[in-house]
Amino acid sequence: MPTSPSAPVPAVHLYQLGQTYTPDSWLISDWAAGQTNNMSWSDENVRVAADGSIELVLNRAPAGSTRPWQGGEIQSREVATTGTWSWTAKAPEMAPGAVFGLFTYKADWKNQPWVEFDFEFVGADTTKVHLAVHMEDAAGRHIILKPEASRRGIIDLGFDAAKGYHTYEVSVTRQDATFYIDGKQVARFTAADMQGDVWNIGPMNSFVDLWSVAPGQESWAGRWVDPGRPLVGSISAVDIRPNQYGSTYVPPVEPVTGMPDTGSDDPDADAPAPGGSVGATPPAPAPAPAPAPAPAPAPAPAPAPAPAPAPAPAPAPAPAPAPAPAPAPAPAPAPAPAPAPSPAPAPVAESLPGPAPQSSIIGKAGNDTLTGSARNDTIFGLGGNDVIDGKGGADTMYGMAGNDTYHVDNAGDRTIERAGEGYDTVRSSISWTLSSHIEALVLLGSANLNGTGNAADNHVVGNGGANLLRGLGGSDRLEGGLGNDTLVGGTGNDRLTGGSGRDTFRFARGDGQDVITDFAPGAREMIDIRGYKTYLELRSEAGGTRVVLSPTDSIFLQGVPLASLTVQNFLFDGMAPKSLVAAPGARITGDAAGNTLTGTSGNDTLSGLDGNDTLDGRGGADIMHGGRGNDIYHVDHSGDRTVELAGEGYDSVHSTISLTLANHVEQLVLKGSANVNGTGNAGHNHIIGNGGANVLRGEAGNDVLEGRAGNDVLMGGSGRDVMIGGAGRDVMHGGRDMDCDTFVFNQTSESAPGAQRDVIHDFVSGTDRIDLRGIDANIHAGGNQGFGYSGGVAAAYSVWTVKSGSDILVRADVTGDKVVDFEVLVSDISSLAHADFLF
The missing domain is CATH 2.150.10.10 (Serralysin-like metalloprotease, C-terminal)
Structure with a gap:
């Protein structure tokens, strides 16, 4: 971050895009990407404050500007794909329609797939922050968090972000992203939280911006109206830590009334609580204005400990001045570890005031057992081999020197060690990832938990x-x-x-x-x-x-x-x-032509090589690799494996058992009449049921699912899916994404009125479609006639809708008597429009 010049009105010492810059430069964004139709970025809206922080401003643009409003944005020169991005910032006093964002974004916005992780203050409420994740799937479609995960991403801060500086961090790996605020984990997202279960990341810069929404974005952030004042957000520290994970935030610890002076030689001064533990200390009294300092007494060797004075209110963020020499030593505050060096080109986050802990517990140089309370405790082990258990609350625990053991039971707990501070262990009753410089993790209990090292x-x-x-x-x-x-x-x-x-x-x-x-x-x-x-x-x-x-x-x-x-x-x-491949079994290899390869009753290996091959292992657990060409596999054993590589053609599996398609296989055809299931892969699949009751899952990709005979369940998953229930009473799920799914009916008998009608779940009006083009709307006329649409009124040769509780019945007449010949139920939807149908 730049330092403030000495001029009375600070000038911006940031580089414009396209200029020569040093590797640690910060750039003012003057690009068009991200501008709304009523706001533009301006370098005039990025300035350096007297304390060295950067301020972003949102205000009315000067007369003659192309857009009425202008905001500010900065981006980092440094790029990383995995690691931790950190911002220490004070949000503006916001207004409806404003957005203040701290986020990562793809380094090459024109050429790279979209990848973005956000902290966003949206609208006037700065007591909440919205977390967002954006990616692209393999087909280039924009992917966001699923609705449930998106709801989890609205974080109630417990403080007003416009009233002071706080540290916001996101750690991104190739499997997940973990968000922290002031060192506390507030959310974690994985591929399971993304539409299509996709997790694709790439090189990212660090960004901060302040802007106003366009009219089309008002449902998200509110309507932007001139608040009559500029909005100003401040950033005092930014950091990118490539390939390093977890928060490094260290909260300031104020002296705690009644805590012993650990430097005392008096053995009674550190008397432990019953059971040999140093227990939780009641919170300090509310801060009061500090009295004028009294003359200090002459220093004495080993003074008796005295209660620390109540802390004064925390100052506004600013570079700390050099301490003035005191005439005599004052009582020592509670020891705290020295903050780790930060590579951020600005005052480090650890120097900023943060929320005071609810209680602080400090051990001594020996082997302590330190036990917290139900509050959010901060516990310091100091020297020795300590056992630290925060109990209830989101606790911050520093073992410091020695071989320490931490007990963890809250997702907000933090364990902090520095290099060379011993061999340390976390014992956890929840899923846990070790922070830096902790060596061992032991999961407790019998729940299905995850444990991750460092x-x-x-x-x-x-x-x-x-x-x-x-x-x-x-x-x-x-x-x-x-x-x-x-x-x-x-x-x-x-x-x-x-x-x-x-x-x-x-x-x-x-x-x-x-x-x-x-x-x-x-x-x-x-x-x-x-x-x-x-x-x-x-x-x-x-x-x-x-x-x-x-x-x-x-x-x-x-x-x-x-x-x-x-x-x-x-x-x-x-x-x-x-x-x-052990006997009995055979290794059967084709050639460059189209082969039919048939195995034995053993565990065979069939290799088709080039050409359009048909591979049938018969009995045994067979390995079949079609190679290049459009190959057909016959599967009849749960141990059978079909192997295709990318670019080896359009391949199909014909299966008499339940099956999930392997990678790079496109089609699955279920055979026979047994009730077996078929599941696709991440590609674009065509899955066809048999004569039984099948469950067909498309998963990711733009899939086509055909139930055929039987009472089938079709689940499209993410992507633009086509579902054809066929005969039987079928249930179809479009998936809760915003891609356009199509539900196809080709005969009135496929969804008869009453108990035999089909059901459609997850239908999104205005996005999804019900395709009735395969049904002849007038059986008395030649050819295939299209339906009319009569809204909520029955009509001859027409489609109409009837509200049924929270559902809608779609009905159609093909004989001209206005009596229902076809009916399908669309669940949990308030209305349908003419545009939701294809006739």
Whole structure:
């Protein structure tokens, strides 16, 4: 951030886009992207305050401007894809229709896919902040949070953001984003929270802006009307920490009345609470104006501790002046750790005033057991091997020097350690990710929790539930414990122990030389190596089997003979190594022409190579790879695998069992009349039911689902889906996205009136469509006649609607007698319009 010039009216010392700049420069945004039709960005609306902070201004534009309003925006020169983005800011005194945003945004806005993570103050209310996430899916469609996640993203701050500086941080990984405010975690989003279950990120800058909405955005932020004053937002610190995760915010800790002076030699001064613990201290009295200082007494060796005076009100944010020398030492305030150096080019966030903790608890140099209260406590262990338990509330815990143990039970809890402060452990009854410089995590209880390490060498231990354990960087030890666990070592040479239960071990390229200590092939445990497209070999070594995945990556299966492994123990996208295909079974390979390859009763491997091939493994758990061309697979065994790579044609699976399409396979046709289910993948799929009652799921992509015969359930998922129920009483779900879904009916018998009618859920009027073009509206005339639309009144050869509670019945007549011949129920909708139909 720039420093303030000495001129009485500070000038802007920021670079314009297109000028020469240094690597740590901040740029004034003067681009057109993001401008509304009544507001433009202006460098006049970015200024440096006398205290060195940057101010953004929203005000009326000068006479003769192309737009009536102008706002300010800054962006960072620095770019990162993963890591933590941090802003310390004071919101403006807002007005309806105004937006103050602290956010990341794609570095190349013209060419890169949209990726954005936002803190947004919207409208006049600065006691709430709105969190938002924007991405694009593989087809380039704009993806946002699902409605439930979006509601979770409206955060009630508990303070007025316009009354002082606060720190807002977002940590982004390739799996999730965690939002913090003043060091407290307020939300976490993953692909499961996004439309289409998509998580695509890319290089991002840091941005701050202040602007007014256009008329089309008023439902979000309110109508912008001249508030009669400029709006001014202030930013005192900004930071980007690439590949570093979690909050580094350290709140200021004021002296606490009645806390002992830990520098005293008096053994009674630090007397612990009953049970050997230092208990929670009542909150300090309300701040009062400080009296004029009295002359200090002459210093004495080891003075008796005295209560600290009530703290004075926190000053406005400004660079701290150098302390004036005192004639004699004053009573020492409660010790606090020194703030970590910040790379931010402005006063660091830790120097800013923040909300005072409700209670502070301070240990001593020995081994303490420190227990909090139901409030939001701040606890310091100081020296020694401490046990710290905040109990209720969102607690901030500093173990400091020594091998400390933290007990965590609240998503707002924070554990803070610095480098070289010992080997520290978190014991958690909730899903938890280790912050920096903490080495071990132990999950408690029997709930299905997740445990995640950090960039260092970690020891992560599961509980009695089904856990997802991730080591991330470093050479980690993961132990699943009880339950069916998934262990993901991450980069580094990791040691994985699943424990009891049927466990899955997941690997990706670059994960290093890993060891699984207790893999049980006969228990159908799985090694997930879909992160690799090729394999070098499986080889028998002293003490076990090594799965060689690349010149630098391998998995050693301790105590596992090579002969005990089968294809059932692996999840993969590429072809299986020959050594995994055991007799009885055959390896059958086609050629460049279109082949029909038929397996045996064993576990076969069929390779079609080029051409439009038909592959049928018959009995056994078969591996089938069609290769290039439009291939057809026949599947009849739950262990069958179909393998296609990107760009290898339009491929189809014909299945007599329930099946989920593998990646890069486009079509699924269910065969027979059994009640089996079909599920698509992230691509554009065509899924066809059989004669039974099927559940068909499109998932992501623009899918076509056909139920055919039977009472089917069709679930489009995200994307622009087409659903054709066919015969039977079908239930169709469009998905709660804003993509245009189409519900197709080709005969009146497909949705007869009354109990046999079909049901449509998640219909969005003005976006989705009901397609009746396949139905002849007049059976007495030749050809296929289109329907008329008669609103809420029955009419001959027409479609009309009838309200039924919270639902709407769509009815049609094809005989001319105004009697219902076709009927479908659209659930939970207030009205339909002519434009919602295709006739």
